[in-house]
Amino acid sequence: MADKGLAQKVRDTQVWKSIFRHGPPDNARNRAAVVAGNVFLHLHPIKLKKSGVELGYTWCMGGLTFFIFLALAVTGVLLMFYYRPTAEYAFNDIVAMREHVPLGIMREIHRWGAHAMVITVWLHMFRVFMTGSYKPPREFNWGVGVILLVLTMLLSFTGYLLPWDQLAIWAIAVGANMAKATPLVGHGGPGAAFAVIGDFVMVSDKNDVRYQLLGGRFVGEPALLRFYILHCVFIPLVVGTLIAVHFWRVRKDGGISAPL
Amino acid sequence: MADKQSLNRREFFSFLTVGWVAFSAACAGLASMALRYSYPNVNFEPEMDFLAGRPTDYEAGVDERWKNGFGVWMIKRDGILVALSNICTHLGCVPNWLPAELKFKCPCHGSGFYMNGVNFEGPAPRPLERFRITMTPDGQILVDKTRIFRQEKGEWNHPDSFIRV
Secondary structure: OOOHHOOOHHHHHHHHHHOOOOOOOOOHHHHHHHHOOOOOOOHHHOOOOOHOOOHHHHHHHHHHHHHHHHHHHHHHHHHOOOOOOOOHHHHHHHHHHHHHOOOOOHHHHHHHHHHHHHHHHHHHHHHHHHHHOOOOOOOHHHHHHHHHHHHHOOOOOOOHOOOOHHHHHHHHHHHHHHOOOOOOOOOOOOOOOOOOOEEEEEOOOOOOHHHHEEEEEEOEEEEEEEEHOOOOOOOHHHHHHHHHHHHHHHHHOOOOOOOO | OOOHHOHHHHHHHHHHHHHHHHHHHHHHHHHHHHHHHHHHHHOOOOOOOOEEEOOOOOOOOOEEHHHHHHEEEEEEOOOOEEEEEEOOOOOOOOEEEEEOOOOOOOOOOEEOOOOOOEEEEEOOOOOOOEEEEOOOOOOOOEEEEEEOHHHOHHHHHOOHOEEOO
16 A cells, blocks of 8 residues: 555545546557547547558648647637727727737737648648548548638638728728629629619619628628627637537548558 | 327327428528528618719819718719719729829729729729719709719710719
8 A cells, every 4th residue: 555656646536536437548448438538539539540640641730720720719719808899999909919918929829820720721631632531431521621621711801800900901892892793692793683673673782792791881890890700709619510520520430541 | 008009100200290390490580580680770881872062062183072981083074073983893992093193093903093984004894983973953963872884884975974064
């Protein structure tokens, strides 16, 4: 009894045992229990082929993307404490984040991280394509990944407006005009010109999809608020859900594809 | 035993169908409510038409007094007064009037327009648009932005696309 090490004493406490139901991961059964008994790790495959996670094969781009997403979530929540999404305050709050707030680099981390995430997402997609990992049984997960790619770019797009400077406003004005050109539901798009009954225009700049996106006919304060909600709440929730599905399907579809 | 037999297999599936139809209808209703919810009943943007004073209020050339509020340049030239949109026909930025060079120049991608609104440089594919401009009975100018006139469609000859001064 007396020669029990400190580590063993800690493992024998009720606190430790209530958190970790399994023994130390020094055998295959316990190592499986570590993964299967953890709500976060259980999305992950219990066993991997050693060759399947070779850095030269996976580039770790999916993992890096997830890591950057977590970093962006943390820095983004911190930034939200100092940012007010109104025309009066938005730009000054962005400046204040650098000038008046400790760790003024926080916003730069968020911004650089956003750039990095777009790059790693593309490289991840490139790797998956070049290794043929989109083929059955992984075709569904490729589809989930494509949606995640689009959502990543929408996160970049919505975040771009929040500094509320000239670059932001005109970039979003140009970007939102793409919504204007949507077939049938954008007032400048194909089909809208035919949706006219007499003098009544069915698809106009007051009820088309761009109006829905901006909350107005041009980029104004309602657009700032909408983009803020989309950027900070709506899209991250969808992305988080789809990331869980994405990881779960990696496990269910046979793990990371192995080198041939 | 009679109670256990009260719902047979066929009836169970018809209940299931009713349930799924009701669930789908509820989801569709929620979705359409959320869609409608994203279009507010009132917005606080400038009106689409406005009274722009009298023709004698304007000097010859480009007048920028309505640019910030309504997005309109008043251009008095060659005996006519027109209300020109300040939305670039390339991707929707707002060009600047450069009096020294007598042209509109868009800062986003460099499109240039003559004083009459016709494009001559940069990526803009067509001239700036005119808005309907008419005289009220008491002699004021009424600009109506809900009706546009496009030069490339030959609409700048339309009598509502300019007023004679």
